[in-house]
Amino acid sequence: MHRNRHRSLALAACAAVAALTGSLLSTTRADAAATPATPAAPSAVSWAAPLSTSGRWIIDADGRRFKLRSANWAGAQGTWNGSGDIADPANHHSGENANGMPLGLDRASLPSILAGFHAVGVNSIRLPFSNEMVHASAPVPDTAVAANPELRGKTPLQVFDAVVAALTADGFAVVLNNHTGTTRWCCGLDGNERWNTSRGTTD
Incomplete structure (x- = not known):
């Protein structure tokens, strides 16, 4: 009896695998038929803006x-984690104060950062930002852009704009992500957890 049960389970498993394999093969054939005839753009610098969609494809x-x-x-x-002195890096996520701009500009030049992106084979960069950063009027500290002295005296938004300009000039697509309302680490019960809290409107 146990032998028959094991044999039945084995046959059922084989049937399930066969059905799944057939489904995957038919999906692959359908995908192949739907694939555009033109080849995919292989690198960050070999595509032409603007991007759009055609069916399921970008x-x-x-x-x-x-x-x-x-x-x-x-x-x-x-x-910033939301408590303690905002100037103290210990009160920031991973102990790093971004000063409202993309991390790392104190340690590496923009060209070297972009070269690193090319080296790992990416063709697009997601840049999360906050609404508060857009309106900040104080310049970033010189120490925050120590490796990029041309960015001294700029506001966080001006630094952000310079980063976007450098990325696009170097062939990268940029995905802008309006991530938070306030310039702090998301999310808890700080109003950043949803788009329709007291910190935002539907307008």
Whole structure:
């Protein structure tokens, strides 16, 4: 009896695998038939703006399929944890104060950061930011842009704009992510957890 039960389970498992394999193969054939005839753009610098969609595909201005290979460059959305002295890095996520701009500009030049993105094969960069950063009028500290002296005296938004300009000039697509209302680490019960809290409106 146990032998028959095991045999039945084995047959059922084989049937399930066969059905799944057939489903995957038919999906693969359907996908292949739906794939645009033009080849995919292979690197960050070989696509033509603007991007658009065609059915399920993202395509560039020349009709080539554009596959997003993205990296996330955090910082401009805020790093402060919400308690303690905002100037103390210990009160920021991972102990790093981003000063309302993409992290790392104190340690590496923009060209070297972009070269690193190219080296790992990404073609697009996600840049999260906060609404508060857009309105901040005080310049970032010189120490926050120590490796990029040309950014001294700029507001966080001006630094953000310079980063976007450098990325696009170097061939990267940029995905802007309006991540938070306030420039602090998201999310708890701080009003950043949803779009329709007291910190935001539906307008």
